[in-house]
């Protein structure tokens with residue numbers, strides 16, 4: 001699955017990335033079994049990650065509407081201890097948030113060392129919805145690519161590991177999912193008229209995403225394009241990337257407190 005993670009300087013045409021891709025190593029059943037294994041590994045790794053307190057892990061989830069951000073949060077993160085993990089959704093900025101620079105609300109939500117933070121939407125909205133819906137002039141949003149890279153570099157240099165996932169669905173899949181939300185009363189709450197307006201801007205969003213993926217993939221904060229039409233494969237890709245990243249860190253339990261070796265509990 002390594003090929004799904006981009007490299008700095010890459011060019012991206014989303015049409016070349018198949019949202020139906022499910023790799024060649026798994027079918028749905030074997031993927032579900034593998035996901036169980038990954039959950040167990042994630043739980044064990046999270047414990048030493050927390051105990052060592054050396055790094056923070058920031059997971060950024062971006063997608064078109066109905067792209068599966070909420071599903072990814074609940075399925076993939078099932079393996080994590082909630083005590084060491086926080087999910088932050090980013091909605092339309094409040095008046096207070098708008099009176100600050102766009103990274104103000106983001107920086108406040110960055111996880112502390114030992115913690116895992118998941119962003120459901122993120123600072124990338126400020127170069128996506130803001131661009132497509134013309135909420136700010138190009139001069140403003142375009143400068144943000146560099147500002148975002150500097151911000152993420154600062155985090156990375158301060159031991160924040162950054163993983164960014166673009167959940168890539170097809171237009172047809174989005175249609176199906178939005179229709180299900182419209183037809184199923186238990187899913188109505190997930191859809192608003194503005195989702196349907198966004199839908200008419202599909203190609204503008206795809207173009208905006210391509211530029212984000214190209215301009216904001218760095219060695220310290222790479223994007224992974226997750227084929228997300230099949231939820232089981234989406235979950236597998238995200239979980240596997242998190243586990244691989246945690247494994248690659250030099251994590252150790254801290255040494256025992258001085259004098260601990262002399263203590264006996266009768």
Ligand code: ADP
Nearest residue numbers: 065089090091092093120121125126129130135
């Ligand atoms: P979600 O779709 O993530 O489940 P909502 O339906 O509440 O949650 O949608 C959140 C909305 O907030 C989206 O339409 C998104 O584009 C918008 N949003 C997030 N960040 C910004 C931003 N910086 N500027 C303008 N709109 C934003």
